[in-house]
């Protein structure tokens with residue numbers, strides 16, 4: 027049994043330790059798992075860091091409902107397979123820290139207080155906690171990716187879970203048009219992304235609009251949602267990465283109380299058909315465990 031503070035986790039990741047990440051993160055929810063699956067949730071935090079500046083560039087909208095989606099899916103996977111995915115959730119509001127960007131773009135390192143046209147604008151540098159939150163999140167993700175690589179050399183999947191409201195009835199997949207799932211495509215071909223056993227197909231079969239369309243001839247993805255910093259940093263195009271996909275769930279899909287179960291079923295089918303889970307590992311989910319209809323309240327921050 028090994029216990030480390032989150033500050034040590036990045037070093038552990040670099041050393042490839044198989045120790046379970048532990049410690050007491052302040053700005054991140056982290057839960058270790060037993061499946062070769064890591065769910066990351068960068069944009070559903072609502073915690074505010076006192077004194078840290080609000081971001082003035084880039085998107086600050088909250089991906090409402092994505093944390094509960096990840097946690098419900100984790101519970102359903104436990105019921106279905108007896109094993110749990112790893113989960114990492116950023117707790118701080120995206121309005122202050124956007125962990126799905128490079129650090130230099132993720133936080134405002136200088137805040138202009140008052141009118142920029144003033145002769146002597148007052149610059150307030152107050153970023154220590156915001157930077158800590160950013161680095162904590164990525165230290166934990168990196169440590170989990172290293173642990174998963176060590177425990178599951180046959181392959182593993184990271185899904186970066188987002189929400190978008192531009193096209194409410196569509197869920198977009200982003201992998202930099204196949205780059206961040208280089209290993210998956212090498213082993214199973216492009217059908218792993220849009221074929222009948224793909225995660226997208228599992229959702230489409232249950233009535234969800236998806237993009238790219240199923241059985242697409244190429245790997246081209248919508249440029250608005252084709253994969254951000256997280257999948258690019260931890261994807262399998264890098265020697266130390268794992269296959270990584272970004273999913274941008276449409277607002278109407280997040281409002282659908284059946285989404286956690288449908289997504290969990292899609293993940294089981296994908297994992298069973300791509301070497302991540304034994305084919306006979308799924309169990310029936312007792313009706314009592316099905317998610318209750320949820321009056322999901324959209325509380326996106328502008």
Ligand SMILES: [Zn+2]
Nearest residue numbers: 069089188189
């Ligand atoms: Zn997002």
